[in-house]
Amino acid sequence: MSRTVALLLKGEVSSILKSLGARNLYKCYQCGTCTAACPLSEEVTASFRKAVKYAQLGLEEKIAADPAPWLCYACGECSEMCPKDAKPTEILAALRRYSIIKYDWTGFSKRFYLSKTFELMSIAILSILTALIVYLFKGPVITERVDLSAFAQPTVAIANIIVFGVLSLILLINIYRMYKFTTSQSSSSGKLPVSTYIAEFIKIIPYHFLTQRLMARCRDGKYYYTIHLLLFYGYAVIFVHHILRHMLLPLISPTLHLNEVASSIVGISAFVALILGSSLAIYGRIKKSTIIWEYSHPTDWVFITLLWLTSITGLLTDIFKYSGLPLPTYVTFTVHLMFVVPLLVLEVPFAKWSHLAYRPFALYFNRLNEIKQLRYKT
Amino acid sequence: MKPVVVVGGGIAGIQAALDLADQGVKVYLVEKSPSIGGRMAQLDKTFPTLDCSSCILTPKMVAVDRHENIELLTYAEVKEVVGEPGNFKVKILKKPRYVDVDKCTGCGQCVMKCPVKVPNEFNLGMDMRKAIYIPFPQAVPLKATIDPEHCLYFTKGVCRVCERFCPPKAINFNQKPEEIELNVAAIIVATGFSLDDARKRGEYGYGKYPNVYTNLEFERLLSSTGPTKGEIVRRSDGRHPKKIAFIQCVCSRDELTNKYCSAICCMASTKEAILAKEHLPDVECTIFFMDVRAFGKGYQEFFERAKQEFGVRFVRARPAKIEEDPKTRNLIVYYEDTETSRFTKEEFDMVVLAVALRPILPESLVKSGLIQPDNYGFADVPEMYIEPVRASKPGIFVIGVLQSPKDIPDSVIQAGAAAMRAAIYAISG
Numbered sequence: 035m036s037r038t039v040a041l042l043l044k045g046e047v048s049s050i051l052k053s054l055g056a057r058n059l060y061k062c063y064q065c066g067t068c069t070a071a072c073p074l075s076e077e078v079t080a081s082f083r084k085a086v087k088y089a090q091l092g093l094e095e096k097i098a099a100d101p102a103p104w105l106c107y108a109c110g111e112c113s114e115m116c117p118k119d120a121k122p123t124e125i126l127a128a129l130r131r132y133s134i135i136k137y138d139w140t141g142f143s144k145r146f147y148l149s150k151t152f153e154l155m156s157i158a159i160l161s162i163l164t165a166l167i168v169y170l171f172k173g174p175v176i177t178e179r180v181d182l183s184a185f186a187q188p189t190v191a192i193a194n195i196i197v198f199g200v201l202s203l204i205l206l207i208n209i210y211r212m213y214k215f216t217t218s219q220s221s222s223s224g225k226l227p228v229s230t231y232i233a234e235f236i237k238i239i240p241y242h243f244l245t246q247r248l249m250a251r252c253r254d255g256k257y258y259y260t261i262h263l264l265l266f267y268g269y270a271v272i273f274v275h276h277i278l279r280h281m282l283l284p285l286i287s288p289t290l291h292l293n294e295v296a297s298s299i300v301g302i303s304a305f306v307a308l309i310l311g312s313s314l315a316i317y318g319r320i321k322k323s324t325i326i327w328e329y330s331h332p333t334d335w336v337f338i339t340l341l342w343l344t345s346i347t348g349l350l351t352d353i354f355k356y357s358g359l360p361l362p363t364y365v366t367f368t369v370h371l372m373f374v375v376p377l378l379v380l381e382v383p384f385a386k387w388s389h390l391a392y393r394p395f396a397l398y399f400n401r402l403n404e405i406k407q408l409r410y411k412t
Numbered sequence: 413m414k415p416v417v418v419v420g421g422g423i424a425g426i427q428a429a430l431d432l433a434d435q436g437v438k439v440y441l442v443e444k445s446p447s448i449g450g451r452m453a454q455l456d457k458t459f460p461t462l463d464c465s466s467c468i469l470t471p472k473m474v475a476v477d478r479h480e481n482i483e484l485l486t487y488a489e490v491k492e493v494v495g496e497p498g499n500f501k502v503k504i505l506k507k508p509r510y511v512d513v514d515k516c517t518g519c520g521q522c523v524m525k526c527p528v529k530v531p532n533e534f535n536l537g538m539d540m541r542k543a544i545y546i547p548f549p550q551a552v553p554l555k556a557t558i559d560p561e562h563c564l565y566f567t568k569g570v571c572r573v574c575e576r577f578c579p580p581k582a583i584n585f586n587q588k589p590e591e592i593e594l595n596v597a598a599i600i601v602a603t604g605f606s607l608d609d610a611r612k613r614g615e616y617g618y619g620k621y622p623n624v625y626t627n628l629e630f631e632r633l634l635s636s637t638g639p640t641k642g643e644i645v646r647r648s649d650g651r652h653p654k655k656i657a658f659i660q661c662v663c664s665r666d667e668l669t670n671k672y673c674s675a676i677c678c679m680a681s682t683k684e685a686i687l688a689k690e691h692l693p694d695v696e697c698t699i700f701f702m703d704v705r706a707f708g709k710g711y712q713e714f715f716e717r718a719k720q721e722f723g724v725r726f727v728r729a730r731p732a733k734i735e736e737d738p739k740t741r742n743l744i745v746y747y748e749d750t751e752t753s754r755f756t757k758e759e760f761d762m763v764v765l766a767v768a769l770r771p772i773l774p775e776s777l778v779k780s781g782l783i784q785p786d787n788y789g790f791a792d793v794p795e796m797y798i799e800p801v802r803a804s805k806p807g808i809f810v811i812g813v814l815q816s817p818k819d820i821p822d823s824v825i826q827a828g829a830a831a832m833r834a835a836i837y838a839i840s841g
């Protein structure tokens with residue numbers, strides 16, 4: 035049976051999905067076990083079975099409109115129970131990758147996901163470019179003491195603003211496109227008042243963004259959830275710290291400074307959290323220790339490796355800095371930037387890291403659809 | 413003319429033996445348990461006609477017993493086979509019943525007096541039998557058998573109560589195993605099936621939640637000779653259920669257990685739901701299915717009848733799991749209705765699992781290479797199209813569920829086909 039279906043329907047979309055990790059797509063016989071097995075079905079209205087059906091049929095619009103893949107946290111319970119060994123966890127992950135491609139208006143994501151060469155080349159080019167810019171625009175290299183601000187200024191500050199601005203814009207446009215997709219297929223044409231949009235936004239986005247609580251519902255999710263929190267908060271702390279220190283405070287007044295000791299403790303512990311989290315994730319992926327980590331797409335490896343390298347070099351920079359070793363500090367800092375820039379520029383709007391926005395927004399859009407359906411039920 | 417051995421006394425083996433014997437061929441029918449009848453003897457009524465199962469089966473069993481060309485070897489197993497088509501040497505081991513079958517009248521005095529209770533395999537352990545027992549009222553032969561694993565005389569050297577009460581003095585503790593050697597032209601194997609272990613799909617809670625049953629257990633609940641005398645009552649509290657869920661394809665069409673379709677369970681559950689309605693007119697029956705496989709004559713009509721006439725509800729879903737309410741012992745079934753895409757938790761007070769059929773291959777014939785298991789463990793038939801009942805070795809025939817999942821009509825058809833093939837060897841031998 036499955037082979038005939040595959041032959042009939044194997045359009046471009048389905049073969050892309052297969053290359054994105056939906057290895058056993060056509061094994062599924064639409065029994066609904068996955069939906070009913072999912073601990074999250076208790077909280078959200080979603081049919082994971084239907085998501086798999088859309089994938090089998092290669093229905094591009096339906097896939098892009100379906101928030102279900104983003105509501106799945108890959109705990110793997112459905113894959114364990116799936117009677118056909120279709121590995122719905124992997125299919126849903128592939129659908130997330132596919133949706134990232136669909137949401138991205140630049141077309142860059144698609145190439146990034148579908149070609150390993152393209153992916154590695156973009157990283158290499160960005161890395162080299164970063165090194166070049168640092169080399170060309172670096173400040174004075176002071177060797178009597180460590181003065182990273184002097185070395186990096188004003189390159190870092192300017193680059194900061196450009197990078198953050200452009201990245202945020204791209205991501206925002208992508209989220210808007212996601213919204214358009216999710217409403218395009220909605221069965222009810224009714225409108226909701228703006229107040230509902232705002233109220234639900236306030237209720238859902240900050241809370242789920244900050245806690246990722248749905249993930250904690252997964253049966254064996256605690257370990258995985260801890261790792262995820264380490265990564266999220268490690269990153270968030272560094273991000274906020276960085277903005278405060280290098281963008282906000284200097285903007286307000288050049289004489290304002292963070293307490294050096296407190297600042298160093300915060301920075302180092304955040305890096306340690308990131309290293310710990312990413313090391314455990316890399317170990318898990320190598321060992322394929324749970325269903326979540328059984329399949330790794332090349333982009334997963336790139337993401338976690340970049341994150342790991344970024345954190346290690348970040349920590350080393352701090353260590354050298356606080357040990358008063360000027361040259362090693364400047365060198366590791368440059369290397370650190372060579373990893374950070376590709377990580378942020380490529381992963382946040384175009385690849386895996388965009389899930390930090392898509393996941394809470396999917397919950398939000400899904401909720402809006404639920405409300406609409408309740409209100410305009412005929 | 414040479415005799416033929418039939419191994420396995422279910423409906424397939426019985427029919428094959430009768431068809432051969434009626435042609436004048438001498439048949440030895442070897443059955444492992446104390447009585448012939450097989451699984452069909454455990455069924456209440458049969459789809460798609462709702463005929464009483466034992467009303468069809470019992471006359472055939474009696475005919476086997478009376479037939480001058482059939483020698484019935486119950487409580488016996490084939491130990492060894494060597495030879496070639498037309499000339500097989502078969503060694504059979506007849507276990508001692510510790511009852512002289514020529515004297516025993518089947519009066520049941522011994523059974524009444526025996527103090528030892530043992531889970532009753534005929535009722536799938538849902539009630540008790542004695543250490544000396546007659547497996548079921550229509551057993552053929554209708555003779556008592558002592559189970560030495562539980563009899564006090566064999567385990568502790570005491571008791572002998574049955575011996576004292578047996579009117580014709582049929583008890584004989586000194587019986588010894590008996591070896592029989594036969595020279596036969598062909599062998600028909602019909603050793604049938606048992607259900608797979610439903611605990612393999614632990615999420616349904618079989619063996620853990622008392623009100624979850626296998627379909628074979630449910631057949632026994634429906635039967636007037638069953639553990640509840642035909643009352644459908646819950647294991648936990650003896651009350652009649654109000655809502656029964658039937659879950660299809662348990663351990664069938666499943667990569668983790670058995671990939672094949674067990675063929676009969678769609679119809680069996682449809683039948684059981686109808687019978688439940690006949691027993692308890694107010695009961696609600698829901699069948700959770702993925703595809704209804706109603707392939708046989710009159711089967712589609714039977715399915716439609718269940719829906720229209722009996723109001724059986726069919727939901728297209730494979731439930732993911734069952735949880736038990738520890739207080740009421742009711743069962744909460746988790747499923748997605750795939751026609752509405754709704755995730756639902758629904759409470760039932762009884763659940764019946766349609767569990768996969770697993771073949772029982774006689775070890776001695778597998779070991780000597782006369783029967784080969786196929787990919788799924790059923791007996792292989794290398795020439796599917798032109799010799800659909802011939803095993804790997806010519807002169808050996810495999811029929812009934814042993815060969816692939818099938819219903820009674822198909823088992824009977826295969827029995828006829830195998831009887832004809834075996835007769836060719838018998839007559840020319």
Ligand SMILES: Cc1cc2nc3c(=O)[nH]c(=O)nc-3n(C[C@H](O)[C@H](O)[C@H](O)COP(=O)(O)OP(=O)(O)OC[C@H]3O[C@@H](n4cnc5c(N)ncnc54)[C@H](O)[C@@H]3O)c2cc1C
Nearest residue numbers: 420422423424444450451458459603604605812813819820
């Ligand atoms: C719950 C349920 C309901 C069903 N309802 C229906 C129905 O309504 N209608 C229908 O058509 N079909 C029904 N079936 C299917 C039906 O039971 C089978 O088609 C039929 O029993 C197959 O008969 P058989 O002779 O092949 O195997 P069996 O009935 O299993 O007989 C095999 C015999 O061989 C014996 N044996 C085993 N091993 C050995 C050995 N090594 N040596 C000697 N003897 C041995 C066994 O003791 C047994 O007596 C149902 C099945 C189930 C599970």
Ligand code: SF4
Nearest residue numbers: 062063065066068116
């Ligand atoms: S992915 Fe598996 S569990 Fe989900 S509907 Fe398909 S076969 Fe069923």
Ligand code: SF4
Nearest residue numbers: 526563564571572574
């Ligand atoms: S001797 Fe054995 S079989 Fe006979 S009555 Fe005692 S326990 Fe039962």
Ligand code: SF4
Nearest residue numbers: 516517519520522578
């Ligand atoms: S063994 Fe004796 S008492 Fe028991 S059934 Fe046979 S005749 Fe009756």
Ligand code: SF4
Nearest residue numbers: 661664673674677678
């Ligand atoms: S007969 Fe029906 S219930 Fe049984 S395995 Fe096949 S499809 Fe499933």
